Amino acid sequence: MAKQVLSARRVDALAKVQGTHRVDQNLYLQVRPDGTCSWAFRYMRDGRKRSLGLGARRDVSYDEARASAAELRAKLWRGIDIAAERKQARDERRKARPSPSTTVPSFDWCAAQFIAAHEASWKSEPHRRQWRQTLADYASPVFGSKPVDQVEVEDVFEALEEVWYEKPETAGRLRGRIAKVLDWAKSRKFRSGDNPAAKDGPLLHLLPPLSSFQVIENHPYVPWEEMPEFFGRLRKEEYPAARVLQLVILTGARSGEARGALWEEFDMDQRIWTIPPHRMKTKRIHHSMLADVTIELVQAQPRTEELVFPGGNPGEPLSYNALNKCVKKLRAGQAHATVHGMRTSFRTWASEVAKAPREIAELAISHDIRGKVERIYDKSYRRDERQELMQRWADYLMGR
Known part of the structure; x- marks a missing residue:
């Protein structure tokens, strides 16, 4: 009985799961620990397992990968040594390149x-x-x-x-x-x-x-004094971008981290959102503490796929521009602000109002100022203090 061919939507979901996944006859999707994905054509020749790369998933679509696999299968059936054929093509391309002994390239x-x-x-x-x-x-x-x-x-x-x-x-x-x-x-x-x-x-x-002479400018942000009013109006908006923006504000996360949030990353009992290294700008795991209203926000989302806040296309997150439009709409007639600037709003409030220790405030926005050795051996992450800070921030935003 022939094995089932995975749909494009199923492949989109598997692209977030580390490992090697069979997609079609001889066609596999390889997902590395850093989150990158590539296609591979696996086959047997002369009693040995062999594999040919078909390109990165970002560059080669699902349909293109299946078409390439079908073409290679046809060649195998005709007795063609596809590995030798590819090597010959690669050698010919190499010969066509300029070399130091002939022409120096531009x-x-x-x-x-x-x-x-x-x-x-x-x-x-x-x-x-x-x-x-x-x-x-x-x-x-x-x-x-x-x-x-x-x-x-x-x-x-x-x-x-x-x-x-x-x-x-x-x-x-x-x-x-x-x-x-x-x-x-x-x-x-x-x-x-x-x-x-x-x-x-x-x-x-x-x-x-x-x-x-270079002037370093911060991302324009909403002053912390204006955040409760801004957040109150934001909560009245029902479209997906507004809900993602709420998560950005409540957690101090970057836009991409919030837009790409997965259900498996949230532990509601422990009140922690764990963002894996490959989704972090710092390339280090980050534990974001969740306030009561943050948990309510996430749990109110319908669980239709792996993404908590899916975009218009299955398996794809919302765009940054969608969040940016939301900010512009709510700030119409007021000073310009950006999505990334919401981190500044929180960080300024944490320092000037909450009087939070610098290390706690920086940890909250994934700026770990500890040394490398300290990060390795200190696994507590100052959890209780950070949890209290994020709850105070949420209460302030809610006017409590």
Whole structure:
């Protein structure tokens, strides 16, 4: 009897469960501890188990993966050695690449190769898009077509000079990205010598430190004095984004942590929301303490899938923009505020009103200021004090 083919919706759910899952004949989904997923084609040849990668789930859709698996099965039935065929194609691509002994590739070519090799590890699509855009806007017009071994300090300086003063944050990222591409080119033996874009290199003498004139601005936030009124109006809104925003405010969580919250992460008896490392910006597990109203908020959600607050598409969370629109709607006619700024509202209240110890307030928003060794051996997380702080915050928001 043929095994069942998993639906796309079922695969979406399994993508959150670590392990290897059979999707279709020979087709498997591999979910790693860090949350990344990839497709694999498993088969037997000459009495041995073999496996071929079919790409990351982010890049290869469910339908594309099944189509690739069907094509490979057809080749197996025709007696084709699919592993040897893939190796031959890979060798041909390698031969087509420029080598140090023939033609040195351009900076643009190296940038494209670097991005292709590393973008799977980058957290978000906006980050991947920004990488390409900054290099295309500022580096490419100056030295993109140059052989990468001929890119010098003067080239990097020319690309950075104007943006350095007008957009210092962008300039800092641009310098770092150019440096990484040039380091990659050196590791491939396309260039040698020092990196002209290095932070501590010759640029130190050509451009002033960004810190000398860059103004660091916090995310606009709702003053803590106005939060009860804002939260009261928010609770009257019934759409999903408003409920997620309530969770953000009540817990001090980041938007992505709240939007991606799973039912399995909540322990209502212990009053703890445990967010795994792969969903945290810090890449460390975080235990968020829950107030009474927070528990009521979560428990009021219908349990239709693994996500507590599902978006419009099955298995997909709500977008950041949905929460941002909610803030704009409720702040119409008032000073601008952001979703991320809600963390500042809480942190300011915790310091100025609750007079919470700095360590407790920082732990509440997943800023662990303890040393690495202390984090390993201290498993208490100051739970009682943090629980009391979050309950006081919730009571304040509710006007109690």
